[in-house]
Amino acid sequence: MLTRKLPIIAVATAPGKAGVGVIRISGPNLLQITSALFQKTLTPRQANLLTLRDGDGEVIDQLIAIYFAAPASFTGDDVLELQCHGGPQLLELVMRRCLELGQDQGLVIAEPGEFSLRAYLNNKIDLAQAEAIADLIDAQSEAAVRGAARSLQGAFSNDINSLIEEITQLRILVESTLDFPEEEIEFLENAQARERLKTVMHQLHALREGAKQGKILRDGIQLVLAGAPNVGKSSLLNCLAGEEVAIVTPIAGTTRDRVKESITIGGVPMHIIDTAGLRDTNDLVEAKGIERSWEAIGAADLVIFLQDSSTIDSVDGPELELKAQILKSLPSKCPVLEVHNKSDLLSSSDLRSTKGRALFISAKTGDGIEALKQKILETVGWGGTQEGAIVARRRHLDCLDRASVHLDKSQQFAADGNVSLELFAEELRLAQDQLGQITGKLLPDDLLGKIFSQFCIGK
Ligand SMILES: Nc1nc2c(ncn2[C@@H]2O[C@H](COP(=O)(O)OP(=O)(O)OP(=O)(O)O)[C@@H](O)[C@H]2O)c(=O)[nH]1
Ligand SMILES: [Mg+2]
Incomplete structure (x- = not known):
């Protein structure tokens, strides 16, 4: 092709x-x-x-x-x-x-x-602009549309290119010195190379933070509602979605299979997955459903561990055990939010005593739901501002992460002074290569084919 x-x-x-x-x-x-x-x-x-x-x-x-x-x-x-x-x-x-x-x-x-x-x-x-076209078409929220449009206009590429330019200047400085060894003395100080490297690292850090936000904007968050049966997971899904997506009954074990619904919270796409309540069971169908609950937890970006606040003191043992089990099944770096539902069943003095301890909500009355939404955004690292946001992909984040590792190494070599000038320059080159892969310079052909084959036909 x-x-x-x-x-x-x-x-x-x-x-x-x-x-x-x-x-x-x-x-x-x-x-x-x-x-x-x-x-x-x-x-x-x-x-x-x-x-x-x-x-x-x-x-x-x-x-x-x-x-x-x-x-x-x-x-x-x-x-x-x-x-x-x-x-x-x-x-x-x-x-x-x-x-x-x-x-x-x-x-x-x-x-x-x-x-x-x-x-x-x-x-x-x-390449980043070409990806932005696909992201613009796939955008799942207004904020994602605007972010993709900015990337398509070149906002992300310009930042990457100016960083590449800074690194190039620094490399020219170091590599030209390598040819004149007698001038190496105090070279790094004279050229203010360490200071310039620091500035580049700051810029890369800012770009990574922006790209992390951009990835959230593009892909959204897989938010899994997990917990024991009957704590109100399906009720919470319905409350967040604003419609009756999942069946709710007083019978423990109502939800048998995962129920998915996509919404946006503060402009961020949230793919909410309601799961079967976690418990030991001899019921074959329910056991299958629970297996799927664990699979969902294993692929989550964020898990809400929902508990029933009206029984909170009496069931501390099993809840703690369940929480430990969930923590073991999470993907690395996936946060867990502990949330207590049915706060409407607590007396006002009970509620006062719980203040500050955890998040209390009522899926029935909607109490605490706004605070929960804020907490969700905060927990996934959403900076709260869509101004100037771009969209980014896992591929971009990986390149930025690798560039950052190379810059860290170059900083270590810079600390050695003149003895490691060559290694210093080499790490700068490797960082530059990684950044170049984002915009498509220096990208292997097979990767190029892979990226474009994910686009829709006719684009
Ligand atoms: N008072 C009160 N009752 C609630 C609240 N949330 C859910 N319930 C009730 O709790 C019962 C169970 O709710 P579900 O949403 O089905 O609970 P679940 O966690 O999905 O249960 P399973 O699907 O069996 O795992 C229902 O009778 C709900 O009406 C709440 O905030 N307050
Ligand atoms: Mg349910």
Whole structure:
């Protein structure tokens, strides 16, 4: 997919019926395909109302065609956009006719993400921007849309590039000294290399923090509600979702399987998973459900360990045991929020005595739910501000983490003074390589193919 230079075609709009359906063609020699389709040469960037006919001269559709001449197009190659009527069968017919008439030019159906890949290979956008296009389409909240749009405009790439530039300057300084060993004396001091490195490390730290927020914005949080039966997990899900998503009854063991619902809290997508109450059971179906509860806990970003506050003092033993079990099953770094439900059943003096001890809520009355939402955002490390936020992916975070490790090492070598100048420079280079992978410089081809294949067809 990376090397083929053939023209490609795909439906760019979502499957299903719509007012308009867009088919996009991109590649070399599009004018030949265009004149075969419409028997005329199209002026670039002009909307043309045209009729497309089949081999027997029968009308397939009347459509609007816009031709973009290379390099002034999304992909950087010639692009033809056909705005047809939006019926799936109709679009299929238009596609078939285009493939028929484009056969001599080698027109083929595009792979997922191939249009964006070509834009990237033609230097219209860098890799982080290409990923931002996919993230913009997948965005699950308004804040994620805005973050992806900022990344697409280059906000994230610009920060990465200016950091790369700083490191390059520092490398030039160090590496030029390596060629003149007699001048190495006190080189690091004279060049203020350590101070400059510190500044770079600060900038990288800020970028990592921003990217962590960006990852939350893009992927959201897998929030698992876990606890003993009957403590009100399903009630809490319904309360957070604002609708009756899960069945609630006074019978312990009501929820048998995971129930998922996605909402946003403070602009952050939350994928809430209600689970079967955890207990020993001989019921085969319930046991299966509980197995799935443990699986959900094992894949969570945050677990709410829900307890019934009206029985809190009498069941300390089993609750503690359950909590220990949950803690053992968590993925590393996954936090647990201990929350006590049914606070409406506590007397006001009981409630006063619990003040400050833990989070008390009532899924029934909604009491404490706002505070719980704030606590959730705080616990997952959401900074609370969407201003200037970008979206980021695991891949970006991994590159930033590795860059940070290399900068830490370079700092250690800098502390050794002149004896380790070469190693100092080498670690700077490795950090720079990691940052370059985010925007796509120095990225192995197989990784590139993997990234773009996750895009949707027609993008
Ligand atoms: N008073 C009061 N009752 C509640 C509250 N939350 C839930 N309940 C009641 O507690 C019972 C159990 O609620 P569920 O939400 O089904 O509990 P669960 O934890 O999902 O239970 P399982 O699915 O069996 O694990 C129901 O009768 C609810 O009406 C609350 O905040 N206050
Ligand atoms: Mg339930």
